[in-house]
Amino acid sequence: MTQISINVDGVNYSDDVEPRTLLVHYLREQVGKTGTVIGCDTSNCGSCTVHLDGQSVKSCSVFAVQADGHEVTTIEGLAVDGQLHPMQQAFHENHALQCGYCTPGMIMQSIDLLNENPSPSEEEVRDGLEGNLCRCTGYQNIVKAVLSQAEGARTPSEAQGAQS
Amino acid sequence: MIPAAFDYTAPESVSEALEALRSDAEEIKVLAGGQSLIPVLRLRLAAPTLLVDLGRISELHGITDEGDAIVIGAMTTHHDVATNPLVAEHAVLLTKAAETVADPQVRHRGTFGGALVHADPAGDMPAPALALGAEFVITGVDGERTVTAADFFQDLFTTAVGEDELLTKVRIPKHTSWSGHYEKFTRVAQQWSIVAVAAAVKADAGTISEAKVALTNMGSTPIRATAVEQALVGQPATAGAIKAAAAHADEGTNPLTDTNGDADYRRHLAKVLTRRAVVSAAGV
Numbered sequence A: 001m002t003q004i005s006i007n008v009d010g011v012n013y014s015d016d017v018e019p020r021t022l023l024v025h026y027l028r029e030q031v032g033k034t035g036t037v038i039g040c041d042t043s044n045c046g047s048c049t050v051h052l053d054g055q056s057v058k059s060c061s062v063f064a065v066q067a068d069g070h071e072v073t074t075i076e077g078l079a080v081d082g083q084l085h086p087m088q089q090a091f092h093e094n095h096a097l098q099c100g101y102c103t104p105g106m107i108m109q110s111i112d113l114l115n116e117n118p119s120p121s122e123e124e125v126r127d128g129l130e131g132n133l134c135r136c137t138g139y140q141n142i143v144k145a146v147l148s149q150a151e152g153a154r155t156p157s158e159a160q161g162a163q164s
Numbered sequence B: 001m002i003p004a005a006f007d008y009t010a011p012e013s014v015s016e017a018l019e020a021l022r023s024d025a026e027e028i029k030v031l032a033g034g035q036s037l038i039p040v041l042r043l044r045l046a047a048p049t050l051l052v053d054l055g056r057i058s059e060l061h062g063i064t065d066e067g068d069a070i071v072i073g074a075m076t077t078h079h080d081v082a083t084n085p086l087v088a089e090h091a092v093l094l095t096k097a098a099e100t101v102a103d104p105q106v107r108h109r110g111t112f113g114g115a116l117v118h119a120d121p122a123g124d125m126p127a128p129a130l131a132l133g134a135e136f137v138i139t140g141v142d143g144e145r146t147v148t149a150a151d152f153f154q155d156l157f158t159t160a161v162g163e164d165e166l167l168t169k170v171r172i173p174k175h176t177s178w179s180g181h182y183e184k185f186t187r188v189a190q191q192w193s194i195v196a197v198a199a200a201v202k203a204d205a206g207t208i209s210e211a212k213v214a215l216t217n218m219g220s221t222p223i224r225a226t227a228v229e230q231a232l233v234g235q236p237a238t239a240g241a242i243k244a245a246a247a248h249a250d251e252g253t254n255p256l257t258d259t260n261g262d263a264d265y266r267r268h269l270a271k272v273l274t275r276r277a278v279v280s281a282a283g284v
């Protein structure tokens, strides 16, 4: 067992883990952040995406011991006082999910994408979500949701509100 | 799946890491970004008894300007290579290649050094490193040695780095007024290269004065397309001249046949992708 200290969604945790514990298992089973899910065994699907020191990573491909002393943000850390993060709201409004399994990872990656490139083209959004697989939506509405949050973009309701 | 149990150490200096590599554990593995190693451990295709994590060794991170070369620390991530201004200015071919590796999450963790030591024939960093004449600094208890790219890549997944050694940094000679392009052929998103071509060219007044071209996944190691390079030098930077030179791209290659394509198909791809890579690099 190795002792680690990690800040998860703004709270400090100190725990003993086996070195082989994957970050995703630590988050789900020891910290209780079951919002972050596991969708594959091959590091391909991206459903486990979290932010490590502000950058997106696949938490199934990082050991918890590697995150010792670092900050992790999961999908559960996005809402503030019950208010959804704008990207969560955008997924909701644009019907960007069906079964919802890919959604936690998709939203975490979408936020990272706009952090790095605040006004992407549609092609850049598709490239930036390359590491996240969705088996339901066909991606169209996911791309729409992300573009709605790009710098300078407005949702139809915001645009209408501005006119009236 | 959960990997088999192992012991873990995260040294804070290269010398401590080298010491750990000489401990009497049964099977020792170096852990860099983990983006190739952790998937392998999860599938239990390997079961080392000790992992030596390089992640806390600050001297292995970062990119510096050293006069006629830029020096990239082994633990520098693909993301940092792809977005670093020194790399963009002096070795734009590496910028272009790093952008094509995997996906953003993997690029945030996976490292330049790890990708080179892993030496997957379909990996995207070896061919650009070969094309640009990279020098690999390998450190062991007896000190440092420097090997050329031609000596570094020895075979499939095999490099000049010994079991008790580390790749610590890579010197990339500056190619400041050169342009570059990495043309990668895949059929689905997030795929490894079926074939890819790394090209750097220098053009003066519309004539190609120097050219460096290397191929990904056309053999067990990256291959320098010397016949293409020779055919390009002195030619006008036009689509026709480049196409004629690119016809030599499969000379001296030994591509494999697998479910993504047979050897003849890869030979064909090498020519087409070489033409596209040089055309893009030359801005034709």
Ligand SMILES: Cc1cc2nc3c(=O)[nH]c(=O)nc-3n(C[C@H](O)[C@H](O)[C@H](O)COP(=O)(O)OP(=O)(O)OC[C@H]3O[C@@H](n4cnc5c(N)ncnc54)[C@H](O)[C@@H]3O)c2cc1C
Binding pocket: A042, A043, A044, B029, B030, B031, B032, B033, B034, B035, B036, B037, B038, B039, B054, B074, B075, B100, B101, B102, B103, B106, B109, B110, B111, B112, B113, B114, B115, B117, B118, B122, B123, B124, B125, B161, B165, B166, B167, B168, B190, B191, B192, B193
């Ligand atoms: C979904 C997915 C898609 C991918 N797609 C691509 C792709 O399209 N193109 C591509 O090129 N790569 C791809 N990769 C692999 C990625 O580039 C890895 O980052 C890279 O191959 C290994 O780097 P790493 O830092 O993660 O090394 P690790 O996985 O930590 O290590 C790899 C190997 O190198 C050894 N090693 C690492 N660093 C050193 C060192 N400094 N000294 C001595 N030994 C060392 C380790 O012991 C291990 O054997 C993909 C990976 C994933 C998970």
Ligand code: FES
Binding pocket: A037, A038, A039, A040, A041, A042, A043, A044, A045, A046, A047, A048, A049, A058, A059, A060, A061
């Ligand atoms: S669970 Fe599929 S990439 Fe992590």
Ligand code: FES
Binding pocket: A096, A097, A098, A099, A100, A101, A102, A103, A133, A134, A135, A136, A137
């Ligand atoms: S909504 Fe079902 S996998 Fe994406």
